[in-house]
Amino acid sequence: MSTATVLAEEIHPSLWRASQLARGRGRVVETGYPALSAELPGGGWPVGALVDLLVQQAGVGELRLLRPALSASENRPVAFVQPPHIPHGLGLSYIGLSIERVLCVQAAQTADALWSAEQIVRAGSCGALIFWTQYAKASSLRRLHLAAQSSETLFVMVRPLAAAQDSSPALLRLGLRPSADGLAVDFVKRRGPSREEPLSISLQPTPVLLSQHARLSHRSLAEVAAPTVATKVVA
Template structure:
């Protein structure tokens, strides 16, 4: 007596949960790290930055909004592991005290400086192969799709957080990145940044997300610094007999997270 032949029918109810519909937000197929921005987490598969995959960030200027967008996740990744955050080809030197004040210690940063595209790609691959590295941030404006695919494969093999920064002029070009974002200053409100999701495992998101470009602490410190500068200008411009009273004693140290930058962590005042 022979064995019964397998049924040609598929249990649709059993298999339905394994099928991803293109008009719905997909589930993460690997670990994620929360972005620290609730609005953004709600629009990402799994609710965070994908681990073991490339996230591509497109910007008009290479230094804009980097720390505002990524700092919460980097702080968490470093706290949960023991390795550094590797910066490859960063446009400006990060100012450690500013980042340390927000939870990212100076000793957790490793800055690789090189203007050569090939050297940056090599350094990025080596960093991704290091099991102790918490995250890799790479500025690769000249990288070709084949080179990006190699980095995507390296990130997948070693389950690393990988962020690649490129010009927003590349928005229409093909990319192997699992997640692709365009980040820009909000025209209506300087306190916000527009984050548009160009590519994700789910339907397109036509309306950009408006995320805060500053923490409440940074906003209050910036306002305090502006008030202090205004008082100093009054002291200089006013005649001696009507000079403004001296402000209350305060110790404020101005620091630049990215030298020459003009945004939030790029330019802020922090109480000493």
């Protein structure tokens, strides 16, 4: 008597075999790098979920890696929360972003930045949100992840590589390290089998994307000051 093979996802869409990549349950955005897409559940960046990019230092190449996804965000605004330097107009144009589409949020305190990021993903008006932060509590990450689930926003947090040791509700966590021609990508967490070897991604050189010396017209870049909020709002 033969026994029919039952696929894990047929039991429940949240289940998958540890030896296989999970099937994407929601929408994904094409990465623009076939080798990377082949290693991601659903074949792209998950939308409506938290994505962790863990870097040795901000500006290592995270925006160039996201270039295809950001340029394909259907002309919706793209939000930068706490970018390490002023966004550079020429560099942004190179990755397909007109400066008029970029919403830049600089907050006085981490709690204000977390509050701002949550409001952006809840509003759902931005095609993508990139949030640079040195530290975020686990409770804050869970709150942001839950907020993202009700949106159609590509939500990426850029955090220090050392945070790979900490738990995170993010569906996807990638470590980014500079290499000779681009980035070495480590798969810290994904819904599928572990991968020990880093993936090499070639990135084209670009004009400076984030610069301490960039000069932009105040009218060409939307700068939003986050309101002061109590820490309990993001706890």
